[in-house]
Amino acid sequence: MKRIEKSATSKIKLIQSFNILLILLVFKTNAIVAQIPDNGKTLLAVFAHPDDESTVAPILAKYVREGVKVHLVIATDGRYGTNDFSGLEGGEGLVTIRKKEMKCAAENLGVELIHLNYHDQLKSGEGYDGHIPHVRSLVKEIYHIVERIKPDAIITWGPDGGSTHMDHRLVGASVTQVYVSKKWDNGMDLYYYGTPADQVDDEENKILRGQDKDYLTTQIDYTEEDLDKAVASLACHVSQVTPERVAGTKARRSKYGRTIYLRKFVGPDEISDTLFD
Numbered sequence: 009m010k011r012i013e014k015s016a017t018s019k020i021k022l023i024q025s026f027n028i029l030l031i032l033l034v035f036k037t038n039a040i041v042a043q044i045p046d047n048g049k050t051l052l053a054v055f056a057h058p059d060d061e062s063t064v065a066p067i068l069a070k071y072v073r074e075g076v077k078v079h080l081v082i083a084t085d086g087r088y089g090t091n092d093f094s095g096l097e098g099g100e101g102l103v104t105i106r107k108k109e110m111k112c113a114a115e116n117l118g119v120e121l122i123h124l125n126y127h128d129q130l131k132s133g134e135g136y137d138g139h140i141p142h143v144r145s146l147v148k149e150i151y152h153i154v155e156r157i158k159p160d161a162i163i164t165w166g167p168d169g170g171s172t173h174m175d176h177r178l179v180g181a182s183v184t185q186v187y188v189s190k191k192w193d194n195g196m197d198l199y200y201y202g203t204p205a206d207q208v209d210d211e212e213n214k215i216l217r218g219q220d221k222d223y224l225t226t227q228i229d230y231t232e233e234d235l236d237k238a239v240a241s242l243a244c245h246v247s248q249v250t251p252e253r254v255a256g257t258k259a260r261r262s263k264y265g266r267t268i269y270l271r272k273f274v275g276p277d278e279i280s281d282t283l284f285d
């Protein structure tokens with residue numbers, strides 16, 4: 009009889025120990041999730057061309073790793089992305105290649121890709137009647153994407169366009185128009201990618217694309233793991249990026265520290281009747 013009681017007692021203690029272990033495991037898991045403040049948020053990045061995402065790729069990988077739902081919109085089809093080293097001709101054949109490359113890059117980053125079908129240069133060569141309907145459609149399509157996704161934050165090109173590229177600047181302006189077109193209920197924030205002027209070597213480019221760090225007040229660090237994913241993503245763009253550039257990416261990224269600089273769009277919070285407050 010005593011042997012049976014001891015056996016039952018041992019089983020009870022074993023069950024109790026298991027329950028305590030399970031509670032600790034659940035608590036620890038919840039604590040880890042709670043330590044990631046951005047878990048459950050949604051980020052939308054909007055850029056012009058396949059490979060533009062490489063500018064912010066490390067932090068896209070970072071936020072995916074932290075549990076953020078990251079959507080990436082690429083506006084154009086890349087049809088004019090010719091260069092000296094690839095030997096590829098522009099047109100529909102290049103569109104097919106760059107669509108596949110962009111899909112590969114998005115998969116390496118872990119983001120959800122939305123690749124739109126607007127022409128490179130946004131039909132600017134077709135004059136007013138070709139260009140204006142094209143870009144008006146782009147603004148409206150971005151608007152509907154934002155309405156559907158309801159992101160907590162958006163990243164896009166600023167007025168410099170990173171390289172002063174016309175498509176970059178126009179896509180950034182289109183996203184900005186969508187953002188200011190109404191007061192969004194979820195209180196999302198808009199950020200522009202920026203290049204600190206003190207990281208630009210020549211004086212001309214400091215003017216063309218550099219920005220004083222006092223304006224770049226959102227500074228996001230990323231890890232070696234995030235950088236590795238960004239490099240793997242960049243390597244997908246075979247038609248645009250040489251193996252040498254891919255190989256040197258880690259060194260270039262690490263030169264000024266592993267940080268992406270952004271400028272937050274800040275709207276006025278009161279009515280004023282003067283230009284000279």
